[in-house]
Amino acid sequence: MEDLQIKIDDFKSKYPISEELKSRIPEPRFEFFGEMVWNMAVHALLCGKNLLLTGEKSTGKNVLAENLAKAFGRPLWNVSFHVNIDQSGLIGTDTLKNGSVVFEEGPIYQVATSGGFGVLDEINMAKNEAAAVLHSILDYRRIIDIPGSEIIKLSPASRFIATMNYGYAGTRELNEALLSRFVVIEMPRMEAKDLVRFLKKEFPLMKGTYADQFAELYSDLIKKSEAGEISSSGVDIRGIVDALDLVNSGLSVKESLDMGLTNKSFDPYERQLIQDAINARLPKGLTRKDIFEGNYV
Numbered sequence: 118m119e120d121l122q123i124k125i126d127d128f129k130s131k132y133p134i135s136e137e138l139k140s141r142i143p144e145p146r147f148e149f150f151g152e153m154v155w156n157m158a159v160h161a162l163l164c165g166k167n168l169l170l171t172g173e174k175s176t177g178k179n180v181l182a183e184n185l186a187k188a189f190g191r192p193l194w195n196v197s198f199h200v201n202i203d204q205s206g207l208i209g210t211d212t213l214k215n216g217s218v219v220f221e222e223g224p225i226y227q228v229a230t231s232g233g234f235g236v237l238d239e240i241n242m243a244k245n246e247a248a249a250v251l252h253s254i255l256d257y258r259r260i261i262d263i264p265g266s267e268i269i270k271l272s273p274a275s276r277f278i279a280t281m282n283y284g285y286a287g288t289r290e291l292n293e294a295l296l297s298r299f300v301v302i303e304m305p306r307m308e309a310k311d312l313v314r315f316l317k318k319e320f321p322l323m324k325g326t327y328a329d330q331f332a333e334l335y336s337d338l339i340k341k342s343e344a345g346e347i348s349s350s351g352v353d354i355r356g357i358v359d360a361l362d363l364v365n366s367g368l369s370v371k372e373s374l375d376m377g378l379t380n381k382s383f384d385p386y387e388r389q390l391i392q393d394a395i396n397a398r399l400p401k402g403l404t405r406k407d408i409f410e411g412n413y414v
Contacts, residue, residue, distance in 0.1 A: 121156065121159050121160075121163075124159075124163055125159065125163070125188055125189060128163065128189060128274070129189060129190045131274075132232050132272070132273070132274035134190065134191070134192060134231065134232065134233075135231075138192040138231055138233070139192075141192030141193055141194070141233065142186065142187060142190060142191065142192055142193065143183045143186050143187050143193050144187065145180065145183040145184050145187055146183075147177075147180045147315070147319070148180075148184065148315070148318060149177055149180050149181045149184040150177075150307065150311040150312075150314055150315050151177065151181075151305070151307070151311060154181065154302060154304065154305070155181070155184075157302055158181060158185055158302060159185070159188070161300050161302075162185060162189065162276050165273075165276075166276075166299070166300045167255050167276065167277045167278070167279070167298055167299045167300070168276075168277070168278045168279065168299060168300060168301075168302065169240070169278075169279045169280075169281065169291075169296070169299035169300070169301045169302070170182070170278065170279070170280045170281075170301075170302050170304055171280075171281050171282075171301060171302070171303055171304065172282070172303055172304030172305070172306075173282065173304075173306070173349060173352075174282055174349065174353070175306075175307075175352070175353050175354040175355055176304035176305065176306055176307070177304060177307065178280040178304055179236065179238070179280060181304070182234070182236045182278045182280070185234065185278065186233075186234045189234070189276075191232065191233050191234040191274070191276070192231055192233040192234070193233060193234050193235075193236065194224040194225075194227055194228050194233060194234075194235050194236070195224070195235075195236045195238055196224050196225065196235060196236065196237050196238060197238045197239065198237065198238065198239050198240055198241075198242045198243040198244075198247060199242065202243070202244070202247050203244070203246050203247055204246060204247065204250045205223065206223060206247075207223050207224065207225040207226075207247060207250050207251075208223045208225050208226050208250060208261055208263060209221050209222040209223035209226045209263075210223070225250070225251075225254065225261065226261060226269065228271075228275050228277070229254070229261055229269055229270075229271040229272065229275050230269065230272065231272065231275075232272035232273070232274030232275050233274075233275060234275075234276050234277070234278060235275070235276070235277045235278070236277075236278050236279075236280065237251070237277055237278070237279035237280070238279075238280050239280060239281060239282065240279040240280065240281050240291065240295075241281040241282075241290070241291050248292070248295055251277075251295065251298075252294065252295065252298070254271065254277070255277060255295070255298035255299070256298050259271040259275075279299060306339060307335075307354060309332040309333060309335070309336050310332075312331075312332040312335055312354070313325075313328045313329055313332045315354075316328045316331060316332065316357075316358075316361070319358060319361075320361055320365065320409065322365075322409045322410045322411045323361070323408060323409055323410075324407075324408060324409065324410060327399075327407070327408045330398050330399060331357055331361070331398075333398055334357070334394060334395060334398040334399070335352070335354065335357060337394045337397070337398065338351055338352045338378075338391065338394055339352055341390060341391075341394060346387075346390055347382065347387045347390050347391060348382065348384075348387065350381045350382050351378060351379070351381060351382050351387065351390075351391045353377075353378060353381060356377040356378045356381060357377060357378065358377075359373075359376070359377040360373040360374045360376065360377030360378060361373070361377075361408075363376060363377065364405050364408060364409075365405065365409055367405065369404075370399065370403045370404065370405070370408070374395055374399075378391055378395070379391045379392055379395070
C-alpha cells in the first residue's frame with residue numbers, strides 16, 4: 118500500500134491541475150472499503166487503463182470511482198447514459214452565445230483536455246451513437262475526432278471509469294468492441310467485517326453490538342436473495358444506511374427499517390420474509406438509545 122501511495126503521489130506531481138478545476142475534485146460521502154479491489158483499480162489507472170466496474174447494486178461502484186478521483190487528485194465528471202444522451206451530449210456542440218457561435222464543451226471533452234477522470238455511469242444503457250463516440254477515446258488512439266473541426270488528443274492523465282449493473286430495465290450486453298477497451302473488475306458484495314467498519318465510520322455513536330447485528334442482517338438478506346426467497350430489491354446497503362439515519366434522527370426503528378428495506382419490495386409475501394429476517398436479528402421494542410450512544414444527531 119505504501120508503494121502504491123508513492124506512485125499516486127508521483128502521478129499527482131507529474132500531472133498538476135489548474136486552480137479553477139480543484140473544485141471538481143470530489144469529496145466522497147462514503148469511504149470505500151475493500152483492499153483487494155482498491156489495489157487492482159489503482160494499478161489499472163496507474164497503467165493508463167480504462168476501468169469497467171460491474172456487479173450488483175450496492176457494491177460500491179460509484180463510491181470507488183469517487184474515492185479514486187479523490188486519491189489521484191483529479192477533477193471528476195459524471196456521464197449518465199440515459200436514453201437521450203448522444204454525441205453532442207458527450208463531446209459538445211456549437212451554440213449561440215452573446216451573438217456569436219461558440220463551442221460548448223461536453224463532459225468527455227472536458228475530461229480529455231483537463232486530465233480529469235470521467236465516470237461513464239450505466240454504460241450498458243448507451244445508445245449505439247453514444248457508444249460509437251467512445252471507441253477512439255478509449256483505445257490506443259486516445260483522440261476525439263470532432264466532425265468538421267479539430268482532432269483533440271487526450272491528456273495522458275485522463276482516465277475513464279465505467280459502471281454497469283445487471284438486469285436493470287433498459288440495459289443490454291456491452292458489445293465486444295467496447296468491452297475490449299476496458300479492464301474489468303467484478304465488484305464483490307461487501308463482507309460483514311467491512312460493513313461493520315463502514316457502519317462504525319458512518320455512525321461513530323453506534324454501539325458495536327448493533328453494528329454487528331446490522332451487518333449480519335445484511336448477510337441474512339443476501340442468503341435469502343441467493344436462495345430465491347426474495348428479490349435483490351431487499352438487499353440494499355443504502356437502505357440500511359438510510360434506515361439508521363432515520364433512527365438516529367428520532368424515527369422508530371420499525372418505521373425506519375420499513376422505509377429503508379421492507380417497503381422496497383412490492384410483494385406482500387416477500388415483505389413478510391424481509392420483516393422476519395429483521396425480527397430474527399433485532400429484538401422488538403428496540404429504540405435509538407439501544408443502538409446509539411449520546412443524543413440525536
